[in-house]
Amino acid sequence: MTLAAPQVSVIIPCYEGEAFIADAIRSALDQQDVTLEVVVVDDASPDGSASVVEGFLDTDHVRLLRRRRNGGIAAARNTGICSAAGEYIAFLDQDDLWYPGRLSKAVKILDNDKDIGLVFGNETTRSFATGANETSRLRPPADINCRSRDAVLAALLQRNFIPTAASLVRRTCFNELGLLNESIRSGVDDFDLFVRIAGRYKILHIDELQAVRRIHGRNYTRLQRMVPDMLEILETAAAARPAVASVAGHARGQYLYLLAKEQHLEGRYDEAIASYWRSVKAAPPNFVALATMLVCAFGPAGNVPLSILRKTNRWLRRRGS
Incomplete structure (x- = not known):
């Protein structure tokens, strides 16, 4: 049948x-x-x-x-x-x-x-x-x-x-x-x-x-594998529809920031600093990423008081406003 x-x-x-x-x-x-x-x-x-x-x-x-x-x-x-x-x-x-x-x-x-x-x-x-x-x-x-x-x-x-x-x-x-x-x-x-x-x-x-x-x-999928594909998807979408290009740029910064955090927590500081910097350069500027990058440059995040990160972030936001 x-x-x-x-x-x-x-x-x-x-x-x-x-x-x-x-x-x-x-x-x-x-x-x-x-x-x-x-x-x-x-x-x-x-x-x-x-x-x-x-x-x-x-x-x-x-x-x-x-x-x-x-x-x-x-x-x-x-x-x-x-x-x-x-x-x-x-x-x-x-x-x-x-x-x-x-x-x-x-x-x-x-x-x-x-x-x-x-x-x-x-x-x-x-x-x-x-x-x-x-x-x-x-x-x-x-x-x-x-x-x-x-x-x-x-x-x-x-x-x-x-x-x-x-x-x-x-x-x-x-x-x-x-x-x-x-x-x-x-x-x-x-x-x-x-x-x-x-x-x-x-x-x-x-x-x-x-x-x-x-x-x-x-x-479980690691960000190290996922983020490069996400960035390519964002770039393709922005090229196809210019109306969403600025949003895609902001999302690019956020994904790079998440990748940098993963690298930072794993002690891969050079890679983390590079990813933080790429996040900072995304539009609009990611001041949180810049603050965290500066902390990362001093070594393990656990050795730096959280208050320093927060104060640095507030200062950067005031400078960027």
């Missing part, structure tokens, strides 16, 4: 996800009021992930694709997208979960407004070790649905507020904008996609809890 094309294709990239993947698949299959397919992409995982997924293949709603070589999460997602039959694409990582009913409202919104390219909800984070939930920092400005396209893009460049597991993307966005950037290996390929969509389509926020991002030691 030939099944009707699904409304939603759920793309789950999998690499060393044996301990998590079954829960993710079940949470996708528990969705109601929509027709869907679950496309699991095994990214040449060396563990038993594929065997776990094979236990779900007796249902017509789950497919397993195998990559011969590991290509990273963006490549795995692209493999799933290219094979997808749904009108809409939803991303679910192997260690994340969905709340029941998470897709139905988003599908209705996309069905009713062809100018919307992406709909997203809220997520909570959960420790895989303890099961404790925490409120996610990925929350948009309260008036995000009332802002112009440029204003939405500007807000997104300053701070990513779109949880990947709580997003739903119109399939035609990929036809127009291209697939995920496989050269990005730091885990921000999804942010790059969201920025491109926000520059071309309307996006809409649903203020309800839709996804759980489970936190464990293996899904």
